Amino acid sequence: MSAPAPAAQDYVQVRIGLLQVGIASLHVRQALPLPAGVLPMPGATGALAGVFSHLGQVIPLIDLRGWLNMPADAPCAYVLLLAAEGRLAGLAVDAICSVRKIHPDHIEQVCHDDEPDRFFRHVARHAGGDELLNLLEPQRLMLRAQAWSRTAGMQTGLDARPRDAQAGGSVPLALFELAGRVLALPATLVAEVLPCPPLDTAFGWNGQLAGVARWRGRQVYVLNGAVLDGAVPAPSAPPPLLAVLERDGLCLGLRVDKTLAVRDTDSSLILHGSDGPCAHALVAATITAASGPPQLVLDDAALLALCPQASQATGDQAPAHDERSGDAYIICDAGEELALPMSAIVTILPLPADMQAPASDGMAAPGGSCTWQGRTLPLFALGPQGAPTARIVVIEHAARHVGLLVRNLITLVPAYAATKSRFRQFGGPPLTMITLDSAERASSYRLLEAAEVAAAGHAP
Known part of the structure; x- marks a missing residue:
């Protein structure tokens, strides 16, 4: 019996200056806007630009432009949080372009020495054509830059939900921006934020769900965020990021424009139900901001009620197929x-x-x-x-x-x-x-x- 043919893998394509770079999606933990509080490291040399705090952990930020002879007169707009062999590091990038499927037959190793500074050793020919893409090896990059933190300390938030906030204290919430609105979700509900992959199946823009995408080998039904406004206009372009929400084996995707922060919010600021200024079936509460419109705390139970059984995985079973x-x-x-x-x-x-x-x-x-x-x-x-x-x-x-x-x-x-x-x-x-x-x-x-x-x- 012959071995099964290798399958195409997802690669996140990003731009650093004029360089197009592909990174295997299994190494991409999150995509973030550049944090405001990047702390320069005194005496730092090479590509280590500084450190920032994310979900309670210090993350080193690597900026490759100095090693690639590119001008670095302005900060990059985004950070990819990379994970490899138990290590975490942030990579500064100018743009997050797309997610591509690349077959192993279209990947070729062109640099065959084992020097530690060779973190670009492979190139890919997209769909077998002439367009080439440099493939980055995150583990080799971290070793070359001597910059990483351990994943063991990575926090994903406490087990709290907005509906529990009336008991007092604070609630850890993840904040996102979508179409000018700030959406808040329990931090524990957010499994991953990544560049939005293309939809395998699109349902159109007149329903609660926009379609189905693939995430870690599973079917994830993606919420049509326009339903939060009541009307459902067709957008000129879909939001660039996908926040994957997961609990009890159920997954739902929420496309967002930006990730803003993860912060503890005083429960006394959360207005539940009819007390809040926004009445919507998917909104559990609101938070009155010091300036700007109120933040919408989405109802996690209502969101997960949208999930079909096709998005549920039990144990090691494969996801349900159509x-x-x-x-x-x-x-x-x-x-x-x-x-x-x-x-x-x-x-x-x-x-x-x-x-x-x-x-x-x-x-x-x-x-x-x-x-x-x-x-x-x-x-x-x-x-x-x-x-x-x-x-x-x-x-x-x-x-x-x-x-x-x-x-x-x-x-x-x-x-x-x-x-x-x-x-x-x-x-x-x-x-x-x-x-x-x-x-x-x-x-x-x-x-x-x-x-x-x-x-x-x-x-x-």
Whole structure:
């Protein structure tokens, strides 16, 4: 039996000056904005720029520009917290560019001596092309700079939650910035902050979840942060960082613009429930800041309630995989793009002259009807009232027929050409997504649930 072929690995691509550098993601613990309190080391030489405090531990900061003959007239904007062989160090970088999958066949060692200053010994050809990337070996860099701290002292915060804050004392909170707002979370809930990887599956921007990403070999469902504002506009660009939240085997990703701090917060400053100035199902409390808008303390239980079973790992078991669908589907635009099982579709009709349109409030709305095969066919719509429609999809459910008003038919999905995944939307029933097979795995559609059809089918 032959050995399995090696798989592609994730590398974080960063920029230091004009140099593009790749670092294996397993060595990247966190991505941080440059800390304000970097302390220069008196008498320091070489690449050791100073030290800073992070989560209660002193971290040395390595700035490679001096060794690379690059100007260092301004501080780098970001720090990557690197971990290797029980050691921690911060690496100053100008930009965090992307996360790339690089196959071992596309990595070549070009420097073969074993001198300690050789922390760049390999190059990678992205996707086998001509574009080259220097690969950094963090453990060799730390040894060459003689700068590191031990991971054994790394603190991840105390086991406290905002809901416990009423007992008095202080609560350790991690603070993030997203779209100009400051979000606070229990420090123990934050497993890792890393450059945001691309979504394996995207759900679009009109729901609670934005899609699915991979983290440490697991599926992580990523929250659509725009829902915190009520409206859900499509952003011009996704936030650059991903905060992975983990507790009791459940994971949820939160994309953020910046990591701000981890600090103990006096519980007397935390306003819970209706006492706070922001009412939202995902906000447990608020903290009134000395200046600027209030900080939003997110409800950790409500966040984790969004996690589907696919994001839960038990022991050494592999994460749950999506189910290959044996059904065929029609994808249609019904105010949102939906997947309708072919087995439930009786026929597709043009709009009849006697149609009485239903009034819709954005949910499945009964009330409209038309004549079909000599009988009254109840109609329902999912889009806003007055939205243009062009066709009626007649659906059979529980021996009853209903018509769904749609704008357009998008595509046909053959059997076994898509996967099905389920997740629980906060405040609602579980939802099922249909994901088409593609190189990006980015074409996903919500499956019309039987409950919606049943509600329309029982209209008077």
